[in-house]
Amino acid sequence: MSVTDELLANNVAYVESFTGPLPLPPARHVAVVACMDARLNVYAILGLAEGDAHVIRNAGGVITADELRSLTISQRLLGTEEIILIHHTDCGMLTFDDDGFKADIAADTGLKPGWASEAFTDVETDVRQSIGRIKADPFIVHKDRVRGFVFDVATGKLNEVV
């Protein structure tokens, strides 16, 4: 049995206790952008309930064209007005660099990825970089309540990056 099959068995219990459906637009009018890291249970960290907030996640919790697309849809079509960015300590993105990672992939596959890996050397600096990319975007409507945090994987605490 694959891990996927085991997780699908868990879904049976979820269905039994399910009390939907809820409305499509996020009730709290907020979008969260967080790292994909397995230790970041965003709903638990922020005390979110189902239906409260859009949750956007990728390697690093960085802002690339796809997060700008998602945030634009979130604000223009579904009514969110605040953005919470979450990076974290002990991030995998601190463990490699773009050139080295792509050289390894090219050695393995014969092709170099056309994307930037978005690896970074300082987590707080990258939170500021992500906020800056949002501020510079011409399509996101609400930029006055964009705040960035570093989640401490040792304590569970969100520390704000100023």
Added chain:
Amino acid sequence: MSVTDELLANNVAYVESFTGPLPLPPARHVAVVACMDARLNVYAILGLAEGDAHVIRNAGGVITADELRSLTISQRLLGTEEIILIHHTDCGMLTFDDDGFKADIAADTGLKPGWASEAFTDVETDVRQSIGRIKADPFIVHKDRVRGFVFDVATGKLNEVV
């Protein structure tokens, strides 16, 4: 007080019950790609615990260059081998089309987005499209256990797309 401030107050309770730190690589060696929709609490839907799985999310749960980047990092650097794709019923991506959305944005800002909105007209077809984009990628290593599902927002059930 902003919603962000209210959610940060919730984080205090999370810290009090926190029992970390956990290892960086996902314990279950699986990556989930899901829509950002507020009703999709991925940890609850799949019975995931903190530390189990990478969670990647965007508008639609579609596969674009950024998800291919995240999945490549997930598999090549952090040991995941299975991929679970989750779209859902009543998705916002079914409510508009690319041309119309961009025309509205251009009318408002004077600029047309350089990205595709990734709006779709049939959720199952788009799950297959996302699986196809993963299968076609030259950098993702493990493609034999990629499965796609539609989450029913009325029942909480994951229905597999074959």
